[in-house]
Amino acid sequence: MLTALLFDLDGTLTDTDTLHLQAFRQLLREQDGRELTQAQFDAQVSGRANGELFAELFPGASTAQCQQLADRKEALFRELAPALEPMPGLLRLLAHADTHGIGMCVVTNAPRLNAEHMLSAMGLRPRFEHVLVAEELPRAKPDPLPYLTGLQRLGAQAGQALAFEDSLPGVKAASGAGIFTVGIATTQTPERLMAAGAQLVVDDFEDARLWDLIATMQA
Template sequence: MLTALLFDLDGTLTDTDTLHLQAFRQLLHDHDGRELTQAQFDAQVSGRSNGELFAELFPHADKAQCQALAERKEALFRELAPELKPLPGLLNLLDHARAWDIGMCVVTNAPRLNAEHMLAAMGLQSRFEHVLVADELARPKPDPLPYLTGLQRLEAVAGEALAFEDSLPGVAAASGAGIFTVGIATTQAPERLIEAGAKLVVKDFNDPRLWELIEAMHG
């Protein structure tokens, strides 16, 4: 039985990594002239929460300085993303879930301002019962806590849920919570998502294998 769908946001509901890369590049260049390659971004930045990430990127900055830098980077991102397109097939899946009374939740490492901005930029701000922001919890992804919290909010159990993730920390978090995790191959190679714990990897929400899985879970 399928009773819950839990979604990451960046790179899962919409493909935003290019915009985040641009914002990070501008921040680092303006701050100390540093460069950031696509490979560095994919390996060290994508999918991580700002708390630990900015402490790592700016080891000589104190907590308040790191917070200010993070806020500046996210403001740059929002400026770059006035409108966003949902990933192909997403709207059909959301409609299907509503028709079948399946609970839906966003579980993201993004700050709340970003999460609210992105959902509004896609016109999806009213489609999810809960929007869980990992920085508001005790531990962010890759810890399973955000997904365990999502299950709790939806009053669902892991065996009756699907999670959708594009990042390695996100896949680790969702699979660590015991949820069948579908990797969305927008930012990582399929084999890396499988290694991190994804049970199925698709390009987008139109993949027939995803719909076969959903039908099987409906019983």
């Protein structure tokens, strides 16, 4: 029985990685003239929480300085994203969940300001009662805690849920929580998503295999 859908945000509900890459590039150029390639972004940045990431990007900076740099980068991102488009098929899936009484939750490594901005920029904020962000939990993805917390908030069991993720840390977190994890191939290859723990990989929410899976879980 399908009772819960848990969604990552960046790259899953909307394709934002190009905008994040632009924001990171602008920040690094401002700070020390560094460049960031697409390959470096995909391998080292995408899907990670800011705390660990910025300490790695700026090893000589204090914790307070890292937080200031992260805040600057996220402000740049929000400036680049005044409006965002939901991934193809997402609105159909949300409507299906509403019709069938399936609980929904956002589980993201993005900061609270970004999460609220992105959902509002898509016109989707009222659709999600629960929006869990890593900075408000003891551990971020790839730890399973964010997804375990999402299940708890929805009153759902892992075996009755689906998780949707585009990043390797996110897939590891969701699959580590025991949830059937659907990889969304916006930022990583299907092969890498499967190796991280995804059990199905699709391009977007229109994929017939996803809807077959949903029908099977609701049968």
